[in-house]
Amino acid sequence: MNQPILTVDGLHVAFHSQRGEVHAVRGVSFCLQKQETLAIVGESGSGKSVTAKAIMRLLPKQSTSIPAGQITYAGQNVLALPPRELQSLRGAEISMVFQDPMTSLNPTMTIGQQLVEGISKHQRLDKAAAYEKAVNMLQLVGIPNAQERIRAYPHHFSGGMRQRVGIAMALACDPKVLIADEPTTALDVTVQAQILELMKSLQQRTGTGIILITHDLGVVANMAQKVAVMYAGEVVETGPIAEIFYRPKHPYTWGLLRSMPRLDAAGTEPLIPIPGTPPDLARQQQGCPFAPRCAHVMKVCKHFSPPLTEVSSGHTAKCWLLDQRAQQQERLAGVAGG
Amino acid sequence: MNNRVLLEVNHLSKHxxxxxxxxxxxxxxxxxxxxQGETLGLVGESGCGKSTVGRTLLQLYKPTSGEIRFAGERVSDMTERKGHKAYTSQMQMIFQDPYSSLNPRMTVTEIISEGLMIHRPNLAKKERKEQVSALLELVGLSSRQANRYPHEFSGGQRQRIGIARALAVEPSFIVADEPIAALDVSIQAQxxxxxxxxxxxxQLTYLFIAHDLSMVKHISDRIAVMYLGQLVELAASDELYARPLHPYTEALLSAIPLPDPVQEQSRERIVLQGEIPNPLNPPSGCRFHTRCPKAFDICAKEIPSFAEVLPQHYVKCHLYGEKGE
Structure with missing residues (x-):
């Protein structure tokens, strides 16, 4: 197997709030290969965006801390980089597309100025060459009439076009890793289809590794080769896409897949929702964080955190149901039931 | 569902x-x-006018032209004769954003009983309280939560409060405007x-407005598709999915990613070019012709009519008129 370009290992992130310490990310690990798309799925508050911001070192210093964990990019420890080196990493090696194309661009600068700023900072190009590159990038992401549009301000663009500008900016310096945090959530479905196609074709040309953060399992099915399912700050299940969709092992993943209506299903069976709401991360918890909502909860789940079990190559899940003892129980119960 | 028409909308315009x-x-x-008793789904992309339709039906906007008939009676006559109240107790709305649609300074009891106080002023305080408790239980909350404020609830719970408020005056018709768009996947199904x-x-009747076609298909009996202020297609949900006639509906359906990697990565997708044109200056003829992969010369010149092409399947497209084919 190839050497991964980005590795996150046992990452913990804590926020200091008035209500005390909120442990938003609790031991997240994953790795990303070249030209691979890893999807991180989960509900709001599950820690997926915080993980992304930790990789980019974009978390506010005053109110957050990273008590444990490592982020390694090309052999460098990202968390220990001095500011100067961090600057050359951000944008040039690892870049990010944000969810809201309305607020992630500077409204007082033309998009050309914003693109050129990044390009000339990271790629020793003179102004004219940087400008030319900016025009090329806009053409690449499918903005018609790029020569002229480059002089326009963000408010001249529609939401879909702004997201294209955001992608052009993120890709301008040929990053090795692109983190896309809900890049299409604010867009209409027909525009979403355009943006996803664009990201895939660009990935094929440049070999960029993509971390795609989303809550839409349809988008995941379209884009990803690998999936990490997050719940309450932990990766509860991770594996190749076919494993997660067709052989999911964690009850939360089951719940996510079942609570979505199928467009191609006939009739209207009632949906099977996951009861309850995600836990409050400011509170101390014991055992499995999903236990209060889990239909298969056992006594052990409430007291002890489940270990990571490898189900098949690259497919792991954190659930007591996968423990040998639980499986024996199940078999015994099966015998007893006839 | 029976065969009585509860709400009839004729040539409605809102400018x-x-x-x-x-x-x-x-x-x-x-x-x-x-x-009566059905759910009509209304779908379309942002800016297509679907929320305006919902709000105009509830008389939150005064229609520019056209008529709305509720249970056979013209709404404009109804409000003239009996006042606005007679109509608003029959029709209620559930809003998209459970954060901004509840007054943060009112308790849950105050929010839910506001409608009761207006429409049933003779109700004693004690009875009103009982009603609120019953409504809370009905939507899956506890009556012990009645004295709390909206900020103490999660998004899904707030949406339940919004539903209880809409049900308080016992309406027969509810406009649900993107009621699940702001919620997490696991909560949407709830x-x-x-x-x-x-x-x-x-026995409620719903107009369910949304942009998420898979959820709309799940909840609706029939679906209407809107594009730039006009209906382009209307059919039973299964029919619309199995046999989309309008090129826009086809593109919309094909754009929705399916949560199934094998299907998703193998299917042919119609990716529309461009975006919705500026509604201030809509294209001539058929409004979709600028993005339509099947447009031909007449589409730019003449407005197609909204015709019943198959039984109970209406479409506004020249492909199915006499001039097409």
């Missing part, structure tokens, strides 16, 4: 005057009806199941 020479035709000549249960229990 907003933005400046001396600028008119936004948010809704332009829209006609449809809703059977709210959709609740809405469907309530419909069965109380």
């Amino acid at each position: 907003f005057q933005l400046g001396p020479n600028q008119t936004l035709r948010a809704v332009d000549d829209v006609s449809f009806h809703i059977w 709210i959709v199941n609740l809405l469907m249960d309530l419909q069965r229990q109380k």
Whole structure:
């Protein structure tokens, strides 16, 4: 197997709030290969965006801390980089597309100025060459009439076009890793289809590794080769896409897949929702964080955190149901039931 | 569902005057009806006018032209004769954003009983309280939570409060405007199941406005598709999915990613070019012709009619007129 370009290992992130310490990310690990798309799925508050911001070192210093964990990019420890080196990493090696194309661009600068700023900072190009590159990038992401549009301000663009500008900016310096945090959530479905196609074709040309953060399992099915399912700050299940969709092992993943209506299903069976709401991360918890909502909860789940079990190559899940003892129980119960 | 039409909309238009020479035709000549007890889904992309239709039906906007008939009676006559109240107790709305649609300074009891105080002023305080408790239990909350404020609830719970408020005056018709768009996937299914249960229990009629076609298909009996202020297609949900006739509906359906990697990565997708044109200056003829992969010369010149092409399947497209084919 190839050497991964980005590795996150046992990452913990804590926020200091008035209500005390909120442990938003609790031991997240994953790795990303070249030209691979890893999807991180989960509900709001599950820690997926915080993980992304930790990789980019974009978390506010005053109110957050990273008590444990490592982020390694090309052999460098990202968390220990001095500011100067961090600057050359951000944008040039690892870049990010944000969810809201309305607020992630500077409204007082033309998009050309914003693109050129990044390009000339990271790629020793003179102004004219940087400008030319900016025009090329806009053409690449499918903005018609790029020569002229480059002089326009963000408010001249529609939401879909702004997201294209955001992608052009993120890709301008040929990053090795692109983190896309809900890049299409604010867009209409027909525009979403355009943006996803664009990201895939660009990935094929440049070999960029993509971390795609989303809550839409349809988008995941379209884009990803690998999936990490997050719940309450932990990766509860991770594996190749076919494993997660067709052989999911964690009850939360089951719940996510079942609570979505199928467009191609006939009739209207009632949906099977996951009861309850995600836990409050400011509170101390014991055992499995999903236990209060889990239909298969056992006594052990409430007291002890489940270990990571490898189900098949690259497919792991954190659930007591996968423990040998639980499986024996199940078999015994099966015998007893006839 | 029975065969009585509860709500009939004929050539409804709602235009907003933005400046001396600028008119936004948010809704332009829209006609449809809703059977008693059914759910009509209304889908389309942002800015297509679907929320304006919902709000105009509730008389939150005054229609520019056209008529709305509720249970056979013209709404304009009804409000003239008996006042606005007679109508608003029959029709209620559930809003998209459970954060901004509840007054943060009112308790849950105050929020839910506000409608009761207006429509049933003779109700004693004690009875009103009982009603609120019953409503809270009905939507899956506890009556012990009645004295709390909205910020103490999660998004899904707030949406339940919004539903309880809408049900308080015992309406027969509810406009649900993107009621699940702001909620997490695992919570969306809870709210959709609740809405469907309530419909069965109380024989409610819904107009369900959303942009998420898979959820709309799940909850609706029939679906209407809107594009730039006009209805382009209307059919039973299974029919619309199995046999989309309008090129826009086809593209919309093909754009929705399916949560199934094998299917998703192998299917042919119609990716529309460009984006929705500026509604201040909509294209001539068929409004979709600028993005339509099947457009031909007449589409830019003549407005197609909204015709019943197959039984109970309406479409506004030249492909199915005499001039097409």
